[in-house]
Amino acid sequence: MAAGSISQTAIAQPRISGAPRHSALVRITHWITTLAFLALLVTGVEILISHPRFYWGETGNVLTAPLFKIPIPASRDMVPTGYGYTLPDQNGWSRYLHFESAWVLVLTGLLYGVFGFVSGHFRRNLLPARSGLSWPQLAQQLRLKRASPGGGSSYNPLQRLTYLLVIFVLVPLVIWTGLDMSPAFTSAFPSAVTALGGRQSARTLHFFVSVLLVGFLFIHVLMIFLAGFWPRVRAMITGRAEQEERA
Amino acid sequence: MSISRRNLITTGIATVAGASGLAVAAKLARRYGLIPPDGGGLYGPGETLTYAAQRILTRHSMAREFRPGQISKPPFANEVDPLGDEFKRLQDGGFADWRLAVDGMVTRPASFSLAELKSFPRRSQITLIACEEGWSYIAEWTGVPLSHILDLAGTSPQARYVVYRSIQPVWWESIDMADALHPQTLVAHGLNGGELPVPLGGPLRMRVPRQLGYKSVKYITRLTVTDSLKSFGKGLGSASPEGGYAWYAGI
Numbered sequence: 355m356a357a358g359s360i361s362q363t364a365i366a367q368p369r370i371s372g373a374p375r376h377s378a379l380v381r382i383t384h385w386i387t388t389l390a391f392l393a394l395l396v397t398g399v400e401i402l403i404s405h406p407r408f409y410w411g412e413t414g415n416v417l418t419a420p421l422f423k424i425p426i427p428a429s430r431d432m433v434p435t436g437y438g439y440t441l442p443d444q445n446g447w448s449r450y451l452h453f454e455s456a457w458v459l460v461l462t463g464l465l466y467g468v469f470g471f472v473s474g475h476f477r478r479n480l481l482p483a484r485s486g487l488s489w490p491q492l493a494q495q496l497r498l499k500r501a502s503p504g505g506g507s508s509y510n511p512l513q514r515l516t517y518l519l520v521i522f523v524l525v526p527l528v529i530w531t532g533l534d535m536s537p538a539f540t541s542a543f544p545s546a547v548t549a550l551g552g553r554q555s556a557r558t559l560h561f562f563v564s565v566l567l568v569g570f571l572f573i574h575v576l577m578i579f580l581a582g583f584w585p586r587v588r589a590m591i592t593g594r595a596e597q598e599e600r601a
Numbered sequence: 602m603s604i605s606r607r608n609l610i611t612t613g614i615a616t617v618a619g620a621s622g623l624a625v626a627a628k629l630a631r632r633y634g635l636i637p638p639d640g641g642g643l644y645g646p647g648e649t650l651t652y653a654a655q656r657i658l659t660r661h662s663m664a665r666e667f668r669p670g671q672i673s674k675p676p677f678a679n680e681v682d683p684l685g686d687e688f689k690r691l692q693d694g695g696f697a698d699w700r701l702a703v704d705g706m707v708t709r710p711a712s713f714s715l716a717e718l719k720s721f722p723r724r725s726q727i728t729l730i731a732c733e734e735g736w737s738y739i740a741e742w743t744g745v746p747l748s749h750i751l752d753l754a755g756t757s758p759q760a761r762y763v764v765y766r767s768i769q770p771v772w773w774e775s776i777d778m779a780d781a782l783h784p785q786t787l788v789a790h791g792l793n794g795g796e797l798p799v800p801l802g803g804p805l806r807m808r809v810p811r812q813l814g815y816k817s818v819k820y821i822t823r824l825t826v827t828d829s830l831k832s833f834g835k836g837l838g839s840a841s842p843e844g845g846y847a848w849y850a851g852i
Contacts, residue, residue, distance in 0.1 A: 405735035415737065430734055450643075454646065557735060
């Protein structure tokens, strides 16, 4: 299938021969997002270690009591960490790459979002059926029942809810709280930051949402291992779960 | 892989449209001054997107101002490099001989004493200063709007940037005219109702509240108005990109 296959989907349909498990656009945006997310994660940690203290409200510095501290050494010697040394300072390129990756994530996300609504990808593949949303059923799905490598052509309601939470809640929140740390952005949209309690509140929330996203990444990769690593990864690269003999 | 003719044509048209779209965008960005001086290299696309997007959104927007009750006490003074003999000599004289020179693309190059600067119209504003490390504090800054000093010197219509230097030679920065002429951009000489303390940049500090703290250079002595940053340092706009940091610090 070439790029023109984007309107054909995907996992909820019976897998008739020729229909990919993931459409081309989902596959491409998935891997671009993966790269951008990993770059954001590494650079985010680098930026964090220059001041591993968190506050609430508008202001916070080493003269202020923190809400909490991360018990690690810092890359700047003004921060009292209790360690007798400082880590190498990598803030410059980390900030450059953090924002560049954020642009990649935002632009890819917009493309994916428009595609998701227009093609019916969200409705068909991610919106759970109302009948599947009872607590006992969701609890049942938490037991990580191992799917056969080729099977499980559709996501269960718990998976669907998780993906929707990441796409429509956590990613928008991490962008929002990130932008709130921009003095130029908040000059144009002051209520974006005051609604959250201030700049330091936004920074603290940015950290917590990032932790949740990393938690999602771990569970996501764990599930792929449980379901059969290579067939799932192959499906996200080529669109197909199995190596099919094509006529 | 089956590639139909229609797919091929669609992909071809999309590629050509995308490429010419990018070319047009780059041309427009250059014409409207939306490419930062460090807009080349690996991080250039990201920097250009950030600077262009924020310039379009924030050309006239005002930095948030706060209530007197929100002022941080005491303000946090970040560490500064050792101040040299010249600074100590001026400090011993109560900064009476501190001067701010204005040169470059101006019709009336000038040099103002601290006393003259303090006699100019002043503006006080309670704003937040945030460091790229993550910390922040709020203070009331008092100073002369940079636009007033530029008006006195007679800035050329071709001016695009103002370069400012510290008595510490490693610190020099520049801002575009949108920030230079912005009413909240101050040549600050007062803090929280008193003199600007030396650890916080006294006697004279640039204060650019819509950008991070490292653009608010301490101990400034000279302003240079220019239409190009190519001939300053390595041509990246300021000392920050030479040290690995973005020239534009609005984020």
